[in-house]
Amino acid sequence: MLALPDHFLDGKSWSLLQIGMGTNSLLGRTKTGLSTSDRLKRIWDKIFLRWVWFYLNREIKTIIQQTDDATKLLSSVDSRTLSSQEYKRLRLQRDRTQQHLDQLSQVYHAPGRKVAWAHGRIGQLMAALQRNQATLDQLFAQHDLKVDSIGGFKVISQDDAWNSRTTAYDYAT
């Protein structure tokens, strides 16, 4: 049985990442012409933001490590040894990872001032997830006949099959 971590930012971390990015860009816009109390507020915001990043940095580093470990494990897997439940779980995971990557990409490319190291860390997370996706794609391709048709019959690819499925069902084979 493959024991793979759920390598995604959980709900709390994801909210913090969005708040962090949002606050970050606000701080960038309100640099000049502030009153003393606003300046104090801004210093407090900076301290708060630093704590948010401190927490997130630790979280993201752990997730990158877990993702790389999972990628290493997956690269040595032969898809013929996977049970149908494991296969289904990996297909669903690939879809979820893609969604997560799209969300991260939106945050990564959002306009506004960015803290270089935090931005860099998100980039590292995206790269780790992309490596994981590439390994999963290789795994799913292992069983393909690598031809579109043979003997007048069209070969239904893994992706065609997966997209035509109603994932509420388990395979009976």
Place this chain on the structure above:
Amino acid sequence: MFDSTYEVFKVSRLGAFGRDFHKEVLLYRFDAKEGERYLIYVTEYPENFFTIDFCRNKSRNSKNKWTEISGLSDAVKVLSTVTHLMIDLLKAGYEEGVCFGFIGARMDSEEDQETSKRFRVYRKIMLNLIDRNAFYHLEDPSIDAYLIVNPKADLNKVLTTARHAFAKENEEE
């Protein structure tokens, strides 16, 4: 939805009796809603290739036996029963490279359509219940044919046999 099935009984094993291609026909039966009896014909061809057909017992001598509609609103359980018999035979013969094929019979009113309704429904069921990772799925929509090929089988030989078998079936109709 496709978990519930009727109990299937093996009735007999019919020899080829002078037919020049298939080896034998395994005949099964099951009793469905309102005592409606169905027959399932599993025909064995060379290369461990089997075809599966079913019809109502009372229509077994009719020329429309593959296309008629019972009108009992029991299609899901009937299809599930036939599919699960096929899956059981696929699983039992996995090591020997057992493969299956069938044609989604076309009704007269579907002559101008790209594929028959039966083919589309059966295709969906196959993709949901039979793991694409464990078997190759191939189709020829022009003749409403679908194949489940065991990766252990000799694909080219199975395809040649399937073409021959489907042509013979068409001739006999």
